[in-house]
Amino acid sequence: MVEEILRKLQPYFERIPSVERPKQHVPFRQKLAWTVGILILYFALTNVPVFGLDPSSIDLFAQFRALFAGAGGSILALGIGPIVTASIILQLLVGAGIIKLDLTKPEDRAAYQDFQRFLVFVMIAFEALVLIFSRSMIPNAQIAAQLGVPLSFITFLIFFQLFIGGVLIVYMDEVVSKWGIGSGVSLFILAGISQAIITGLFNWVVPPNSQLPAGIIPRWVWIAQNYGANVLSADGLMFLLIDGGVLALITTIAIIFLVVYAEGTRVEIPLAHAAVRGARGRFPIKLIYASVLPMIFVRALQANIQIIGMMLYQRGITIFGEYVGSQPVSGIMYLLSPVQSPYDWVPALVKTNPIFADLPDWMIILRLLIDATILIAGGILFAIFWVETSGMDAKTVASQIAKSGMQIPGFRRNPQVIERLLERYIPKVTIIGGAAIGVLTLIANMLGTIGNVSGTGLLLAVSIAYRFYQDLAKEQLTEMHPLLRRFIGEEV
Template structure:
């Protein structure tokens, strides 16, 4: 008996959100999306019951803009377990170790059940060390609720249960948006988190806010140093004062992503039976979207997560080849330092005196981060295209099923697939590598609100795609025949 037969009773019984029977009106989809978004913000504002007052270490740190959620809240783990489970499944599927045919309805159910089971397991594995290892989420020594007193261990179990429930909730919230709303829940949560940080970075009425800092500079309440000596110029351009480079980087990322989304190769199509009905199949430069970047950054986040756990357990006994850590708990040398992404200008500008590491160490770190993002972006883009039915074979089948064909070629799936193979694989690799390069560049220069370059890149691209999906939904709402042509009915 194979693993599918053994696991089928469990995987087919995993709770699932029911799919809509037929077309869901646009307004209802919008209502479901808005409702889930409100629920997400509500859950991020629920502080974990039993956590010790004060600042707890955020193991995800700078990855928070990508992994969504909120530190010390019910959504502590964010979309991390969902993304980690996707990485595992894509690697297993890419190596053909699962033996699942996604065109088979039975295997589709098994795949979805396996994904849910993996997410639940990953949620537990992520929450356990956060609560029980080190002082990442310190629990109160005692807590009284309803006349019952919890001791320290019971409070830790209570906190673990809350985080676990939050991780499961975000899994099903994502599924509700995917089936009943517009876009995907993962994309929606990333946009929500990044937008909140970006708006706060601009308008917060405290030191660190862009407009408030400039108010302090112009009124002489903030000292920036001498422009002649260079200290003042650095503060205005790169420092926490003027943040001019961060502002320019933020604007450039918006412009570059919107431009890159419009760069495409358009393959002409004509309807086989309806004379005069023509269309185009766009192969965009960022064909796989920027979502594979989540997988790359999540892989890096998991590596750093493991480093923090090991350091919390071993302390100074940790082998230096693996990593040495500073007083703030961040790696300053070894494997975990070189594999840590560049977050801001302060991480690599060694000549300013703010970086403790030598120039050669910083250059190795930049090289590793660049290699990881460019090559990883290309590889995960390929996996993403194949597992989301965007590859040449799946695309050719969709065109054939819609009754369309490529003018000048026979109406045959194999012929259409060969034409698609001229464009899709190459564009997928180029687009994935380009997005990785953009993310590292934006991180090195910094962004407003410290959302990180990857977070901003994801937010802009997801918002653009959300706009396209809304436009498509409105078009299909106005012209019901379009739903049948595109297989949405």
């Protein structure tokens, strides 16, 4: 029933303007130019503030900023949130069988993609309204008085700017995906997290209500100047480890090596071309087969739950929890909020914050256990959904291999035969990889990371950077061997 409605509405969804795909192969240098150009534009837009915003406004996505990209208070405040949320909704609807689409069929996949595109624009408007009605983005009454316009007009201007920023993110993502290298969403996440890590290392600014500089290296200088030999005592070493950022630095370096190792761990299926003698290749099935993208969906789901909780709190409904700024401090919303550092799960450290001074220890530990369950179970669930909806399942991959003219030596050249062989590996690797990414994210969150980018953000940055390097190598290779473009699904 639902899918029939979607097909009837599909002609209207197709009318939504989109970036035209290149009609022929785009040279590597041109792709690189488009990617760099969009990246520069992205950084420029994150520095364009929303006009009419009151200084008391808060960044509702502060806890998830490394994940959602964009910048609080700018016209890109929504970041990639609407794109991720729309993808989550559709994956859940298709996975639950509410929308019955066979994504291995071209017509069903087209209907899925067209509806997802429409849903992204709906979510841009919805999330912009949420930021306004949750009182996160407050219109400036003084500006309204100076311009002689009602406050509702300033509110509309804020909504309009947020909507335009969300639309720009969508089209910038399309430009990179179709004309550049990789995807725009991954590029924006990598850019934001890299910036946060560099700032977390070298920032000399001292935050309010703190004696220590924000950056790790400036902190070490401050500690050396103020602690001297006392830093070698038990308390001094603990202070250096936690507050000095040494633990965060060690965790960050360890996670980088672990993710690179996991990305390189794979099962390789040998391939041979049926018509070209001597032409051989391999199809790699990586341990992290679904990448770390499932973690985006997990954290995005948590972010949307927190947004709903804050909206209810702003309306005087406190049964689900209370908030201080954008931080939940009680109730189920506190238990569902992500752990991001030792100050979120070690009771003695949690209670150094006056807000949590009276919080019972069992509630702190329960929050950690819930977050661990969400990360591991969510990583597996969304990894399965992602593989099934992105064309990485055994049936789709087998069809692509067969169409490229390749076959597995020793087996008949038949998509069903290839599919049965891939079924031995892909489902198992998907589950193991999803759980492994959940565990790595949990460990990184528990120990802390440079720049407070969170374990999710760090894993995303490393995985995206690794795959971006692979994409660069692949682009250069296809420039030398145009026949390879047929194997990866591009037109020569």
